[in-house]
Amino acid sequence: MATSSTTSAEGPWFIAEQSALDFINTQAWAEQGTHDFWHSDEDVKNWLQQSGLGKLPATFIAKPGELLAEARKLRALILQLVEEKKSGQTPSLMQLNDYLAQAQSFLQVNTDAEGALQIQRLYQQDTPLRALAPVAEQAAELITHGQFEFVRQCEHPECILWFYDRTKAHRRRWCSMALCGNRAKVARFRAKS
Template sequence: MSSTAPLPSDAPFVADNLALDFINSEYGVEDQRRDCFADDDSVMHWLQQAGLVPPTANPQAPRGLLDLARQLRDRSRVVVHAAMNGAPADLGVINQILETGRPLRELEWDSEGRSYRLVSRLRDDNPASLLEPVADALTSLITGDKFEFVRQCEAHDCILLFHDLTKSHRRRWCSMATCGNRMKVAAFRSRQKGE
């Protein structure tokens, strides 16, 4: 598998689920795979794009973020495929992130709304705290009642996953603009050659 370092904006957010979009941060067809995670800063940029870190904050990416993000992504991919097949998988990395990255929850007074509210804050800026929302989203996905609608793109050379939340649950492609169009053009050409 060859890998190039794309611009962080290359990340495909097509899955309709945070955890699946995180898994899809490594994408591509055949030997032209791309990894959106080239270094700690690119992972931080992805987290900003996903809305998990405010883009205006411009925080320093903690050391080790890349390594833990890739571990979480690889384990998450394995767990999703295992769950799709009704099989067990190693949950060590995911459970470790859920435990050590757990956010602080505090009750506070909202003077504008004149009421109390529960707020969650990052425990600190370590890699597990930054990645905990992804692990939490994965947990919600695989234990939720709509997990049955997680699909792999039907393009023969695409590895992307998506959550089919369409009314008919007949979505076939990660994106109609990319894989859907490619596969329809290929089917059309194949029919033309057969005539």
């Protein structure tokens, strides 16, 4: 699963240090307002592959736009759950459980590049809901086991990105220094001038 600080100007970025948060970060702030990085089923497929949560098989079946619609629906749900949990509310879990019920997976033992044995969970991803099941599982893991004092929204006043602060001192303030941290430094510098 992608949890590294991968950034490019185009995005979406994998900077949240948690896959479900990276999933909701596929909507971000831009000069003209909120920008959605997903415009097609292909965009969602690419995100799933880049995140390490699945490469959709040739048997994948969906009407055009169906994967995009389901991904946007799940993204809104995960954002709602994170906001509820962060504010101290008990999250509404029924819809998440509906996504989790779609998961069909099995374990497989493989060897890695060095020949060491490893267990890998493989998902059946032949429909949009099944394709998104690994994301729902990441959201369930976050909601149930995440330390929400370390789940934060970027402190830049216009940024809407979330992250899981895994730094040693737990003082991370920005979604990314390259995206918002430097903007804040420049703004402070200009204010002093």
